[in-house]
Amino acid sequence: MMHTKSESDITSLDPSSPSRPVYYVQSPSRDSHDGDKSSSMQATPNYNSPMESPSHPSFGRHSRNSSASRFSGIFRSSSGRKGGRKRNDKGWPECNVILEEGKYDEFDDDKRFTRRFQALMAMLSFVVLFTVFCLIIWGASRPYKAEVSVKSLAVSNIYIGEGSDFTGVPTKMLTVNGSLRMNIYNPATFFGVHVSSTPVNLLYSDIVVATGQLMKYFQPRKSHRIVSVNLEGTKVPLYGAGSSLTASNDGTVEVPLTLQFEIRARGDVVGKLVRTRHRRQISCPLVIDSTSAKPIKFKKDSCIYS
Numbered sequence: 551m552m553h554t555k556s557e558s559d560i561t562s563l564d565p566s567s568p569s570r571p572v573y574y575v576q577s578p579s580r581d582s583h584d585g586d587k588s589s590s591m592q593a594t595p596n597y598n599s600p601m602e603s604p605s606h607p608s609f610g611r612h613s614r615n616s617s618a619s620r621f622s623g624i625f626r627s628s629s630g631r632k633g634g635r636k637r638n639d640k641g642w643p644e645c646n647v648i649l650e651e652g653k654y655d656e657f658d659d660d661k662r663f664t665r666r667f668q669a670l671m672a673m674l675s676f677v678v679l680f681t682v683f684c685l686i687i688w689g690a691s692r693p694y695k696a697e698v699s700v701k702s703l704a705v706s707n708i709y710i711g712e713g714s715d716f717t718g719v720p721t722k723m724l725t726v727n728g729s730l731r732m733n734i735y736n737p738a739t740f741f742g743v744h745v746s747s748t749p750v751n752l753l754y755s756d757i758v759v760a761t762g763q764l765m766k767y768f769q770p771r772k773s774h775r776i777v778s779v780n781l782e783g784t785k786v787p788l789y790g791a792g793s794s795l796t797a798s799n800d801g802t803v804e805v806p807l808t809l810q811f812e813i814r815a816r817g818d819v820v821g822k823l824v825r826t827r828h829r830r831q832i833s834c835p836l837v838i839d840s841t842s843a844k845p846i847k848f849k850k851d852s853c854i855y856s
Contacts, residue, residue: 684824694738695828696745696769696815700853701731701776703809704845705838710795710803715787722792723785724805726752726760726838730779734769734813741826742770743815750779750811755791759783759807769815802841809834809853831856 705728713723730750736743747764760783769775788795795803810833817826834853836846 684820687819688824688826691738691741691817691819691824691826694736694817694826696743696813696830697735697737698813698830698832698855699733699735699850700809700832700834700848701733702845702847703781703836704729704731705843708805708838708840710792710805710840713785713787715789719787719789721787721789722795724754724759724783724788724792724795725785726781726783726805726807728752728760728781730762730781730809731776732779733774733776735774736769736771736815738771738817740771741817741819742768743817745769745777746814746816747779748812748814750781750809752781752783753808753810754788754805757786757788757791759786759788764811764813802839805838805840807836807838809836 705726707725707727709723709725711723711725712720714720734745744766745764745768746766750762750764751758752760760781762779762781764777764779767775767777795805811831813830813832815828815830817828818824819826832853832855834848836848836852838846
């Protein structure tokens, strides 16, 4: 059974008609992180054919417009929920950034100061401990003084005669040659010593008639050493002091002399940082017989050690 179309129906189906019915499609929003759902309304015109219906997929301009409409709906729902956020030039909603007050440089400066202070305190502690250690070692090494013992003096030549000095003044002359032997002991248990001496002198009435020098050497810890010093004096003018020197009936001349010198000992306990220095002054009175060739031996109480 066929129905005839009325004029009004033909008019509504005419594509050129200016008044078309419009319907709206509601699509769910994807911006639902907090559980809030919103929708965007899209105006869609009426289509004349089933192919133009929204139920059929289309990859043309309508597809691009639809996806853009959905994304715009997300931002609209977001802005609507927050009460109208401001947007930047790209359409993205702006958010407020909370700026923390203060500067991190202050914390860095505090850390640097703390590290420098700790390094300074560590250095000072090391210096103090090392100084105390050196003082303890120095105090422990002080009692260890080098011990000197004069053994003998062998006179090889002694001569008393008349002569004149370099100005031509007549006076008595004395010539003495000999060798002095002595024992040096280092009692230190943990360091050696460097041994030296002042000039070893034979004096007649405060006049040096013979002299010698001990060669410097190193002596290990807890050790003994016998050293020799050659004494020489040739034609030493005695001036007025020589008037008391007279020969006896048998031609023997006894010459009273004094042996004087100083022994120096230096111990490097901790390198050159901690050193000990000791000095021993020795004075030995003696009498030389011009006719005797026997060496003069010294007892413990024959010399003064100071």
